[in-house]
Amino acid sequence: xxxxxxxxxxxxxxxxxxxxxxxxxxxxxxxxxxxxxxxxxxxxxxxxxxxxxxxxxxxxxxxxxxxxxxxxxxxxxxxxxxxxxxxxxxxxxxxxxxxxxxxxxxxxxxxxxxxxxxxxxxxxxxxx
Amino acid sequence: xxxxxxxxxxxxxxxxxxxxxxxxxxxxxxxxxxxxxxxxxxxxxxxxxxxxxxxxxxxxxxxxxxxxxxxxxxxxxxxxxxxxxxxxxxxxxxxxxxxxxxxxxxxxxxxxxxxxxxxxxxxxxxxxxxxxxxxxxxxxxxxxxxxxxxxxxxxxxxxxxxxxxxxxxxxxxxxxxxxxxxxxxxxxxxxxxxxxxxxxxxxxxxxxxxxxxxxxxxxxxxxxxxxxxxxxxxxxxxxxxxxxxxxxxxxxxxxxxxxxxxxxxxxxxxxxxxxxxxxxxxxxxxxxxxxxxxxxxxxxxxxxxxxxxxxxxxxxxxxxxxxxxxxxxxxxxxxxxxxxxxxxxxxxxxxxxxxxxxxxxxxxxxxxxxxxxxx
Numbered sequence: 001x002x003x004x005x006x007x008x009x010x011x012x013x014x015x016x017x018x019x020x021x022x023x024x025x026x027x028x029x030x031x032x033x034x035x036x037x038x039x040x041x042x043x044x045x046x047x048x049x050x051x052x053x054x055x056x057x058x059x060x061x062x063x064x065x066x067x068x069x070x071x072x073x074x075x076x077x078x079x080x081x082x083x084x085x086x087x088x089x090x091x092x093x094x095x096x097x098x099x100x101x102x103x104x105x106x107x108x109x110x111x112x113x114x115x116x117x118x119x120x121x122x123x124x125x126x127x128x
Numbered sequence: 129x130x131x132x133x134x135x136x137x138x139x140x141x142x143x144x145x146x147x148x149x150x151x152x153x154x155x156x157x158x159x160x161x162x163x164x165x166x167x168x169x170x171x172x173x174x175x176x177x178x179x180x181x182x183x184x185x186x187x188x189x190x191x192x193x194x195x196x197x198x199x200x201x202x203x204x205x206x207x208x209x210x211x212x213x214x215x216x217x218x219x220x221x222x223x224x225x226x227x228x229x230x231x232x233x234x235x236x237x238x239x240x241x242x243x244x245x246x247x248x249x250x251x252x253x254x255x256x257x258x259x260x261x262x263x264x265x266x267x268x269x270x271x272x273x274x275x276x277x278x279x280x281x282x283x284x285x286x287x288x289x290x291x292x293x294x295x296x297x298x299x300x301x302x303x304x305x306x307x308x309x310x311x312x313x314x315x316x317x318x319x320x321x322x323x324x325x326x327x328x329x330x331x332x333x334x335x336x337x338x339x340x341x342x343x344x345x346x347x348x349x350x351x352x353x354x355x356x357x358x359x360x361x362x363x364x365x366x367x368x369x370x371x372x373x374x375x376x377x378x379x380x381x382x383x384x385x386x387x388x389x390x391x392x393x394x395x396x397x398x399x400x401x402x403x404x405x406x407x408x409x410x411x412x413x414x415x416x417x418x419x420x421x422x423x424x425x426x427x428x429x430x431x432x433x434x435x436x437x438x439x440x441x442x443x444x445x446x447x448x449x450x451x452x453x454x455x456x457x458x459x460x461x462x463x464x465x466x467x468x469x470x471x472x473x474x475x476x477x478x479x480x481x482x483x484x485x486x487x488x489x490x491x492x493x494x495x496x497x498x499x500x501x502x503x
Contacts (some may be wrong), residue, residue: 046229051230053222060219061309063302093230100234101266 006125013118022113024108038103043097047090055082133423136392137238152190159189159197162243165250166201168206184359194239201243205283213293215301218288218309218392223282231271238272241265245276256377258325259386260350262332263344270326277325281318285311317369320362328355339416343399348386395421 017025027035059066143150161325162184167177175181185204189197204222210217232242246255257276261269286293286308293304305429310319328351356379396418404415 046233049224050229057222057305057309060302060305062139095235105345127295 005126006122008121009125013115013122016111016115020111024111024115027105027108027113032102034103035105036098039097039101040094043094047091047093048086051086051089097107130423131404132391133395133421136395153400155194155197156186156190158240159200160186161247162197163204164200165247166208166283167205169250170205170212172208172290173211176204176207194243197243198239201246209286212286212290213296215304215441216293216308219305220282220286221277223308223312227278231275234268234271238269239349241269241272242276243277245273246280247282249277250436252324252374253378253381254321255352255355255375255382256385257346258328259332259353259382262329263336263347263352263386263389265333266331267330267333268291271328273325273329273361274322277318277322277357278312281315282308282311282319285315303385310383314361320368320370321357324355324358324362327358338416341401345392348383348390352383355379364422397421411423 030038163182171177183199189200201353206217206221209220232239233246241257241261245254248257254277257273261273286494289307289311293307296304331354332347332351335350336343340346353362356375359370359375360372362368365380397420398418400419402417403417404413404417406415436454
């Protein structure tokens with residue numbers, strides 16, 4: 001005998017498992033700290049590469065001026081500025097990444113909680 | 129309205145039944161349009177402007193994830209730019225990589241939004257983007273919209289300056305690079321457009337999430353007004369040469385498209401709103417329930433059950449001669465018709481489907497009733 005409530009619940013859960021649930025389950029395997037740490041590490045590397053690319057473009061953009069002024073400018077101050085900008089850029093990017101990842105983790109955990117609640121409910125329906 | 133609702137239900141049914149075919153077909157069309165747009169806008173490498181190649185790549189994209197459409201689109205554009213100038217291609221590649229590493233990595237699931245942004249900007253109807261994205265996605269999708277806008281303006285600027293770039297010699301490599309970078313960083317029209325889109329997306333998202341009646345309609349109108357205001361202010365401050373007539377016309381088109389989206393995504397009946405209040409041990413609940421407008425599509429299921437009469441042995445006692453009577457053809461058809469609500473009445477989606485009528489008709493010879501098999 002088909003139980004309508006059970007079928008509806010199972011359909012909902014299957015739909016979740018196929019869609020949003022895939023990512024949420026992958027995310028739910030991590031502790032919050034681990035997940036955010038991994039994402040921050042990735043953000044650090046991506047930010048560094050992006051900064052290097054941006055710096056490369058800047059050098060190419062102002063190549064003629066840089067070559068002309070290279071003996072006039074204070075290279076130590078120039079390098080210091082580059083490092084300060086790099087630190088500001090990477091830290092800013094990591095802060096944004098932290099906020100987004102924390103939000104995503106909280107949302108995924110919430111949806112997983114609902115999913116497990118539905119699993120329990122399904123179990124209780126089978127026991128009836 | 130009831131007819132529209134019925135059409136909507138039929139379309140939904142059609143989609144759910146043929147999803148496994150429709151999704152690849154739609155992806156194929158999107159990839160084909162994207163690559164054709166890139167070829168049409170740039171088109172410096174003649175070998176890429178080949179229908180066979182475009183079809184093969186589009187076919188590949190139809191089975192691969194959505195991100196591959198962006199990947200192939202970027203690859204095509206880079207190859208075209210390489211044909212134009214190596215320096216331009218290198219600068220474009222660096223800009224693509226920066227966008228991927230910083231922004232698109234975060235919202236890679238919004239790849240379709242990026243593709244649509246580029247396509248709609250190319251089709252000169254960009255005002256649809258922020259309204260539709262605000263209604264259907266989250267504010268994070270503004271990143272994808274921004275990336276799409278950057279890509280479009282960069283490619284358009286390079287295309288506009290193609291003759292200047294090609295006339296430059298090898299000794300002017302930095303000038304070529306400067307041109308590409310200026311097309312991104314120094315393009316005020318682009319920056320104003322990105323700002324307007326981002327603000328509009330956030331406003332539309334916030335308003336449509338509010339617990340007010342007609343929130344979606346208010347959100348789209350507010351979005352259109354905000355979008356226009358930001359664009360006008362940007363035009364006044366940075367002199368972006370905004371065409372006011374086109375902006376207003378585009379906003380009207382955006383409103384029409386947004387209403388269509390609303391009909392498919394958020395069609396509710398505010399006249400039947402219910403407000404209930406209850407409590408449990410820990411909380412008081414103030415619940416506002418707005419029923420969805422829905423109507424089940426009329427569907428007719430015809431079930432035919434044909435039964436053949438069992439061969440009956442007629443024994444003719446008089447002649448003592450056994451003959452087998454020919455089987456009489458007996459048709460018994462059961463017609464089950466299921467229809468939805470009519471006359472424009474709407475019903476809550478949780479309700480039962482419409483009436484069910486069962487017609488049993490039979491065609492048989494007289495006196496054959498006793499010969500039916502029980503079904």
